[in-house]
């Protein structure tokens with residue numbers, strides 16, 4: 282149902298411009314005000330960038346979400362820069378070639394999903410990483426990779442850390458509190474981004490680890506459900522985000538094809554977190570910490 286009385290405000294405003302009897306100057310003023318109202322939301326979005334610290338474009342998504350569609354979904358979600366890693370790495374470079382401004386390539390040591398569990402004991406994975414690093418200097422990090430505390434001492438892990446240093450790459454690591462402590466111990470001075478802030482780790486553990494390691498940063502993918510309580514923030518998370526405001530990155534994690542169409546909804550949650558935080562803290566989580574991690 283739509284009657285004349287339901288006419289959108291924009292059309293009512295347009296009608297006002299052509300109403301006889303209004304002086305030309307007043308008409309121009311009304312027109313300028315109306316145009317200002319139209320463009321203001323766009324300017325606000327452009328002035329507050331939203332970056333994403335955890336995106337994958339793996340082979341499992343390519344048929345459902347071709348590269349152009351993936352970039353369109355990032356655009357629709359308002360994500361203007363994203364750290365992207367993929368299984369295999371070809372997906373990352375496909376997006377990067379199409380949109381080098383938006384895509385920050387991160388090199389994942391997985392040629393296929395089977396590498397997820399055994400990559401840190403496979404010399405061929407290291408040869409794969411070395412070949413990719415030799416082919417382009419586009420990469421800014423190594424990961425996301427999974428590793429447990431018991432496996433951080435492997436020769437392959439040591440080799441990966443050795444590659445990170447000269448190429449100035451950060452490590453994007455999916456592990457628990459014990460795993461991140463163990464990795465930091467064998468990779469002094471290497472920048473580390475802790476995926477999902479430890480995923481299942483409680484706030485107290487995340488707090489303790491971040492407090493012990495001032496250089497450590499963490500992405501918040503799969504944490505929005507912990508952080509948000511309706512339209513408010515969980516008090517313990519709110520306190521954590523404020524006290525460690527320089528350490529967190531907003532992030533989505535498109536590990537499965539179904540996660541891609543959900544991106545715009547995921548960033549609605551990111552924006553809800555952002556609008557609840559103090560402006561300075563929100564800006565750091567939305568883009569400042571992302572930039573700082575790359576600048577170090």
Ligand SMILES: [Zn+2]
Nearest residue numbers: 337425534536
């Ligand atoms: Zn991931």
